[in-house]
Amino acid sequence: MGQTAANKSQYDVVIAGGGMVGASLALQLCHHSQQQLRILVVESFPIAKSHTAEAPLYNPSFDARSTALSYSSQLILEPLGVWPLLSKYAAAINSIHVSERRRLGSTMMKPGDVDWPALGCVIENAWLGNVLLNALREKDTIDFLAPASVKHISPQQQGVTLMVEQNGSEKTVAAQLAIIADGANSNLREQLGINARVHSYQQTALIANVSFTKAHQGCAYERFTDQGPMALLPLSDSELSQPRAALVWSLPNDQAATLSECDEAEFLKTLQQRFGHRQGEFIRVGDRSGYPLKLVEAEEQVRSGIVVMGNAAHSLHPVAGQGFNLALRDSARLTQLLVAASQQNRALGDLGLLQQYQQQQQFDQQKTIRFSDQLPGLFTRNQFPLSVLRSIGLGFWIFFRR
Structure with a gap:
């Protein structure tokens, strides 16, 4: 993993949230771009400076729960080199x-x-999270700041600037694209004025x-x-x-x-x-x-230079086990479009590009969300x-x- 994040100020993609969604997205972007994209992952919880995959550590981002991965999710993770350990x-x-x-x-x-x-x-989740974090540490084009937090995102004419706080000091970084993946109660989503529909x-x-x-x-x-x-x-x-x-x-x-x-x-x-x-x-x-x-749905998932993902975009009822699987499918689709755009020298934060992502995932998201939402009531x-x-x-x- 890149060790000079503190000295860098320019990235292609900054991911706010180093949980399972943020970590897996970073690995997909790195792998499928053949490490051509400069990526920063910012995680609010502290991460041990050194640990081995043989001794997984518990981290609050990966709580005591377990994750059921569909076979299609396995196919998304396999090319990233993490599957043998997972x-x-x-x-x-x-x-x-x-x-x-x-x-x-x-x-x-x-x-x-x-x-x-x-x-x-x-x-x-403790094991899944540890394996993903170890894989991030091995990538020279991925920088990882933890504990740190993105305090503010400011859209610019080209891309965004982000105010990142770590150890009591702040620095400004610029990126073509910011990914908000900081959970269902996303502070960044709220700060940007992106409303969320919440059903308890x-x-x-x-x-x-x-x-x-x-x-x-x-x-x-x-x-x-x-x-x-x-x-x-x-x-x-x-x-x-x-x-x-x-x-x-x-x-x-x-x-x-x-x-x-x-x-x-x-x-x-x-x-x-x-x-x-x-x-x-x-x-x-x-x-x-x-x-x-509760069901949480962001009313907007894309803006120029910004994508809302994972639980920040849609947090589902767990009965069908589809939350992380849907997020992986979302990230796979976004990765495909971003890598192609990068190869064409197209701005990664281009609104038309991001709207294309949302349109392509809309059917999958709506069907999965509605199914997870309505299923418990069908059995009454x-x-x-x-x-x-x-x-x-x-x-x-x-x-x-x-």
């Missing part, structure tokens, strides 16, 4: 079982249905890793209950060689609070009642965290035939948006 602790999704509690409608999908080696995989689901996603007695054999579960949907995503075995999975359980706020605070035995008992015995007995739960569920009806059709239809959607 796959080391990835759990393959060999099947997807979709069901509705106390209903007969269900479906099972397997890789053979689509002629793929796997339907996707699940990777803990009045629910909390309860996140925890759980262990059980039966081997999961790579099966991911999407189960719909009268209290809210839950997902159980396969993980690599624990240090005790126990089968384990990442639980994402959407619940009314008060129930989520109760289950976050109750003792382990009470939590496992309740989970067993709601999920059933397909994985045998639940025997252990790790730290439990709650995340208020009680007609049996619709229950069967819902489950079958869901199976063909989850993890397969390309």
Whole structure:
């Protein structure tokens, strides 16, 4: 990684946010441009100065959650050279079982249905983030400032200028293009006057890793209950060689609070009642965290010299596991257009170019957002035939948006 960021003031692309979206976008731009683009990544959380991929470190940008990657996301990441390390602790999704509690409608999908080696995989965010950051450090054309923050973005006739603060001092950098990838509660998005539509689901996603007695054999579960949907995503075995999975359980706020605070035995008992015995007995739960569920959509994603991406552009309900997968597809499309523009000596912040990106991704974004938003409500009806059709239809959607 370039070590002279403090002395540089001119970049092709500055990415505000070094989380999974910002890091993966930087790697795509670097790789597909054959390291011809000068890139700066600014991350607000401190990053260890040296660490190895063999000892992943926890970082607040990559919290205790896990990410379900679709097979198409794997294809985006593979050319970047990070997949051998990512796959080391990835759990393959060999099947997807979709069901509705106390209903007969269900479906099972397997890789053979689509002629793929796997339907996707699940990777803990701490590991995913560490691998991406290590890859960034190896690129001479990518500079990384952390902890640091972009305090202000000023559009110019050509490109933008950014005020970057680090260690109490400020510096101004110029870029053809600024990428805002600082999360759903983006300060930069708000500062630029880009409004966001926010819809609260009045629910909390309860996140925890759980262990059980039966081997999961790579099966991911999407189960719909009268209290809210839950997902159980396969993980690599624990240090005790126990089968384990990442639980994402959407619940009314008060129930989520109760289950976050109750003792382990009470939590496992309740989970067993709601999920059933397909994985045998639940025997252990790790730290439990709650995340208020809301849909956030930026009313603008592009301006001259500016692109809003990731959760800053669209933060989705986690039931279909599509948030990061959609962001990867967005970044792949943007990378394709930016690299082509660079080769044609076209300004990377050209509004027409950025509008082309938004137009090309509009269908994918709208379909994915609407599906993730409407899916939980579809499972509140009680007609049996619709229950069967819902489950079958869901199976063909989850993890397969390309």
